[in-house]
Amino acid sequence: MAKLIDGKKLAGEITAQLTEEVSRMKEKGIVPGLVVLLVGDNPASQTYVKNKEISAKKIGIHSVVERIPASITEAELLAKIEAYNQDETIHGILVQLPLPKHIDADKVLLAIHPKKDVDGFHPYNMGQLFIGSPDKIPCTPYGIMKMLEAYQIEPEGKKAVVIGRSNIVGKPMAQLLLMQNATVTMTHSRTQDLPAVAREADILVVAIGRGNFVTKEFVKPGAVVIDVGMNRDENGKLIGDVKFDEVEPVAGFITPVPGGVGPMTIAMLMEQTVANARK
Amino acid sequence: MAKLIDGKKLAGEITAQLTEEVSRMKEKGIVPGLVVLLVGDNPASQTYVKNKEISAKKIGIHSVVERIPASITEAELLAKIEAYNQDETIHGILVQLPLPKHIDADKVLLAIHPKKDVDGFHPYNMGQLFIGSPDKIPCTPYGIMKMLEAYQIEPEGKKAVVIGRSNIVGKPMAQLLLMQNATVTMTHSRTQDLPAVAREADILVVAIGRGNFVTKEFVKPGAVVIDVGMNRDENGKLIGDVKFDEVEPVAGFITPVPGGVGPMTIAMLMEQTVANARK
Numbered sequence: 001m002a003k004l005i006d007g008k009k010l011a012g013e014i015t016a017q018l019t020e021e022v023s024r025m026k027e028k029g030i031v032p033g034l035v036v037l038l039v040g041d042n043p044a045s046q047t048y049v050k051n052k053e054i055s056a057k058k059i060g061i062h063s064v065v066e067r068i069p070a071s072i073t074e075a076e077l078l079a080k081i082e083a084y085n086q087d088e089t090i091h092g093i094l095v096q097l098p099l100p101k102h103i104d105a106d107k108v109l110l111a112i113h114p115k116k117d118v119d120g121f122h123p124y125n126m127g128q129l130f131i132g133s134p135d136k137i138p139c140t141p142y143g144i145m146k147m148l149e150a151y152q153i154e155p156e157g158k159k160a161v162v163i164g165r166s167n168i169v170g171k172p173m174a175q176l177l178l179m180q181n182a183t184v185t186m187t188h189s190r191t192q193d194l195p196a197v198a199r200e201a202d203i204l205v206v207a208i209g210r211g212n213f214v215t216k217e218f219v220k221p222g223a224v225v226i227d228v229g230m231n232r233d234e235n236g237k238l239i240g241d242v243k244f245d246e247v248e249p250v251a252g253f254i255t256p257v258p259g260g261v262g263p264m265t266i267a268m269l270m271e272q273t274v275a276n277a278r279k
Numbered sequence: 280m281a282k283l284i285d286g287k288k289l290a291g292e293i294t295a296q297l298t299e300e301v302s303r304m305k306e307k308g309i310v311p312g313l314v315v316l317l318v319g320d321n322p323a324s325q326t327y328v329k330n331k332e333i334s335a336k337k338i339g340i341h342s343v344v345e346r347i348p349a350s351i352t353e354a355e356l357l358a359k360i361e362a363y364n365q366d367e368t369i370h371g372i373l374v375q376l377p378l379p380k381h382i383d384a385d386k387v388l389l390a391i392h393p394k395k396d397v398d399g400f401h402p403y404n405m406g407q408l409f410i411g412s413p414d415k416i417p418c419t420p421y422g423i424m425k426m427l428e429a430y431q432i433e434p435e436g437k438k439a440v441v442i443g444r445s446n447i448v449g450k451p452m453a454q455l456l457l458m459q460n461a462t463v464t465m466t467h468s469r470t471q472d473l474p475a476v477a478r479e480a481d482i483l484v485v486a487i488g489r490g491n492f493v494t495k496e497f498v499k500p501g502a503v504v505i506d507v508g509m510n511r512d513e514n515g516k517l518i519g520d521v522k523f524d525e526v527e528p529v530a531g532f533i534t535p536v537p538g539g540v541g542p543m544t545i546a547m548l549m550e551q552t553v554a555n556a557r558k
Contacts, residue, residue: 106412122406123403123406123407123409123410124402124403124406125406126405126406126409126410127401127402127403127404127405127406127407127409128402128406129409130402130405130406130408130409130446130450131402131405131446131450132446133385156469157469157470157471158471159471159476165457167409167410167411171409171410171454174465175450178444178465178467181467181469183464183465183466183467183469183470183471183476184464184465185462185463185464185465186453186457186462186463186464186465187462188457188460188462190435190436190460190462191436191462192436192437192438192462197438197462
């Protein structure tokens, strides 16, 4: 029986601390500001943005959500971002992905000033993380590191295996674990005999985006299993990348879906916004 | 008996191609320009800079070496770099490291325009590599990828282990191997039972900076062994990080030191300078 890593509870604690901090900031006349730009009407994006808005308001962050029609031109969107770059009341700028096809997402992410890039997706911030001087960190892997810390799981000298190599989860996750002196293996769809490679892991982070992909054959007894997946099964139920019922009896620690990584991602977004206002 | 990966020969071929290309460029009035800034009188740095200068001149690159007294202030050095950023006859700017202690090397590397950063050390270029859209690539790992290609060693699906996690070799090496669909493990001084981890590798890249560190216990029979080390033994002889005599009979391919990775590093610096002039 694995110990459950309760991301929801931990995110709640972090949110409570941030709420206190923001209320103290306001006494000094400082209000952290976060703007979320949502282009088009992707239903999943609307839910994500809504959740971010609720969390920001709860903490006392000045939250601006711009809902923008999909017909906006790239130049118009870039001009909006530049205006927020200049706006001193705004400490964080987030463009919800995906963007409509006629807009170059790379160009848009580059337009956000790195200091206000609270998602940590700007190539400059990615580069700083890569060279071991992180400032803004992609929120999902950052939240995972906070969970490991909270549960006193020490990566140093451990074997960590990351499944999935996305720019916003897998790759920065590997760098953060490396910074904590883990021996890190980056795996993906082309990895040969992935279950055997994963079975080497003391810490297994799964971010491959395929429901119930990781079965007990992937897991060494006692391993820490972190599930980044957010998939829907045939009945529309939210499931992770890890087959929870099967893996939970084998693992030492495991994150649930929902209530694991997801809430921590939002908490880290808030944390980086408040940290920017603090400076 | 391993097959020898002849970096010197391959670098010679690349240099010959570049020489031809530059001579064609000159017919159109384009001369690639490379400036190397050498601060102080570190003897190793002087040798490195001399080798770069010889190679650049051989190819027909307009080569400028500024030998600058160690007493230069940081502001003066930054001003020099900015002048070369603006100078249209210069396509590549390289600041030889290490710098004197009163100068912040990070700040200096940041000052080089990313497009002219032919060493690939700027955080922006590191970030682009990290997210899988490399433009300028650190020359040593770039040269290693060229060697693998020349010897038809296909990383896809292979297990690659990188020993050492420096920003200019180990980390970018891991990303380049990952981009070619290898399963990549990043190891370092805190890795537990490093010989056993290394023995998993089909491709083993050693960049830990300790002479004769990798013995035959680290090497799976038939593995490709790439030695980035440049150390001096007690007699002043140049030796690699790999105990060549012992590993060579076990490995499938191996790079010698000298004549392996070193010449390729310089060839890649020239290649990126010429590529910039080509654009």
